[in-house]
Amino acid sequence: MLPLSRSTQTRSGLLGLGSPPGRQLMLCVVIVVAFLLMMTAGWNHYAEQFASREEFLLSPREILISTPPEWIQSDVLIDAVEKADLPDQLDLRDRELTNKVANAISAHAWVRSVHKVVKQYPASVLVEVEYRKPVAMVEVEFVDEGAVRRGLIPVDVEGTVLPPGDFSRIQANDRYPRILIDLKRPMVEAGMKWDNPRVPEAALIAAELLPHWSDLKLNRIILKEESGQHYELELTDQTRIIWGSPPGQELPQETIAKHKVQVMLQKSAESALSSHEPQPSLDLRTAGRAVTGLTQVHR
Template identity: 35%
Template sequence: MPRSSKRSSRKRQSLHQRMVGWMFRPTRLSGVAMLLMAWLCWPILKGQLPDLEDREEYRVTAAQVTVNPPPRWVPENVAEKVFDRAGFDESLSLLDPRLNEKVAVAFHTWPWVEQLVQVRRTWPAGVYVEVVYRRPVAMVEVVGRGYLPVDRHGHLLPEKDFSPADIDRYPLIGRITTVPTGYQGESWGDPAVAGAAQLAALLTEEHDGRSLWQSFQLKRILAPRRLSVASRPDQLQFEIETNGGSRIVWGRPPGTQHPGELSVEKKIARLAEYQR
């Protein structure tokens, strides 16, 4: 056999011996045995460990959810109502990786929430939630159903949260021939309701504790008598009825870019002149 082949064979044997010697040292064999034993015993050990999810300090109830304070028109006990509506158990686990997601969905779908700003965990066990609440701006007159509240976007609000006395506190929206197509917290589905709600939001905005609606003694916003389902709110012409029964042509709702339409400021100035 050539010398070079003999030297290569001896090198391979030497490398093999070193590897075997490194792997089968007593300390390394002991470490491998301990890891194998831990792996085999883990199911048993896991069953003996305390379940942290059941411990009180790792549970979150509605009372431990802090929400930014609601305005006066939103029902009290916001977190409790959200938990009840979402069908949550008495408490949620703070260790649940989807906790924030579950709380976020529950608040986002609550009819009184217009926008979810943030959800974050706090310690000790708790959750902080910040939302933008919906503001009721009008009551829609619906034949056979009475008066249904809507926000500034024309989204339906829970009627059970309003009393009969609230009907006189908000502008009325008349000549509506449709019924809501969505659930509470969702769009009415009628461009006339959306446009009238925009107008009501403008006129009920308070300045120094009083709104233009109150100052001008207005009562009802009247939708167009005829409109297409495909119509956009900014294409519709609205009238306003005063407490005395007079009617004022307002025109298109705020925000319209229609050529020749008077600005909101000029329309308000005309309303002021009419009241003199």
């Protein structure tokens, strides 16, 4: 057998670049490299144009959020966008976009939680929001032009401070229960829970009574600390009703909140509370036992 010449075989037995197969391999490599270089040049040329395609971009002001209820006068979306300092354009291809939007919206004082953020093509972002609901106005004192005056600050059922600017004077005075604790202004901003835990407790009572507040001629919820801490209800004629403990925190043998409300409604129907004449004090902590059809809960 004749040995291969040095031009067609290397010492290791591999094909040399001078052989026909070697030249073909080198040609293939050159073609692939040239193709990649052309692709890179093409991408660099069109990348900027591709990145600015309108179907991927939208303004933060174009985000669609759940329709706010009638008690919210603020523009929740615009306020949240401005406070969060989001960029002028949002990009659907941003993997952190949903988190950024959720964080921006959830920071608003009226937003209790963001349930869902959905990206849609072409450029659209949908946000499902749960809003806070006002249940009471807390009485506070403040100094105005050297004089001490009283004002009202709205709260939700959890005692979260709500934006006072969304309420007219008439709404604040006539539509919601009042809470009187210590007249101190909160040390927290709107969107945060009142720093005095007695306010959230009273807010729970207000939430139970809110649907019937006007019909029962109630004026305010008051914290009483004589002979053991408890809450009382003051009627518009200054009559006092002993409520007792906050809902869910009733003492053993104390009537639960739902039954207390039923007692008041029944007494009102009997005109015991609706009369303009002062009425004897009613203690709701035990009154539920005397109402027909109510089962006393023992704890």
